[in-house]
Amino acid sequence: MSYKARTCGTPLAILASVLTAMMTLLGTACNEAVETSQVGADELRVLSTFTAKGTGYYPDSSALEGGYKDRVGKPLRTLQQFLAGTSDYVSVAMDKTTFPYGTPLRIRELDAKYGRPIAFRVVDTGSAFVGKGRSRIDVCTANRDASLDATINGSLTIDDLTPSGKQTGFVTEVDNAQGSEGDNVSNDSPASLSLGAKACLSDGACNPGRAGAGLICTAGTCTVGCRTDAHCPGNTRCDSGACR
Secondary structure (H helix, E strand, O other), rough: HHHHHHHHHHHHHHHHHHHHHHHHHHHHHHHHHHHHHHHOOOOOEEEEEEEEEEEOOOOOOOOOOEOOOOOOOOEEHHHHHHHOOOOOOOOEEEEOOOOOOOOEEEEEEHHHHOOOOOOOEEEOOOHOOOOOOEEEEEEEEHHHHHHHOOOOEEEOOOOOOOOEEOOOOOOOOOOEEEEEOOOOEEOOOOOOOOOOOOOOHHHHOOOOOOOOOOOEEOOOEEEEEEOOHOOOOOOOOOOOOOOO
């Protein structure tokens, strides 16, 4: 009788051990999935935090507002467009000598106001920001009324974010483009952000949409350069492999 109990109990014990092992493996897999998800959701990490005086501006042809495009000739993207889900970031203007084109930022007061994380990118500049460093920021809004928002025009706590893989999706900057306040800020040539390279299969992958980014696909990586004028942003042209 005891022999049968031992014989019967052995497979049950084995089955229990197998189930326990399976549950352990499943738990480990779940934990790994959660960790992977968290890393993916936190691709941008805080590099530093600072305080700046905020103001608002909006796309308009007036000399004060500076037009409808950012400093490399791409359309300005407003806070309202982001909130409506029609843009993946909000254009902001700052001192371009401090912030390379495409620098990702987070403004804590606006995240709190709207109850969600908002992606801001430094893609614009203007004469009012020359020499201001981190002390001034201009947030692009839909219209004049929106630009007068009390939160935007207050003291703002800003996180300077750096991608975990050093990849922002904004790879180059061309500085002979219109600033946010109508001034023409110029530089000698496109400059790399030095934030890593984007993988590609064709030149088109480096220049999404109809706007050129000053990039070409070389050996599977987006690099600074051009083959045609279509690869160049704004009013620049392709001259001997470079946008000028």
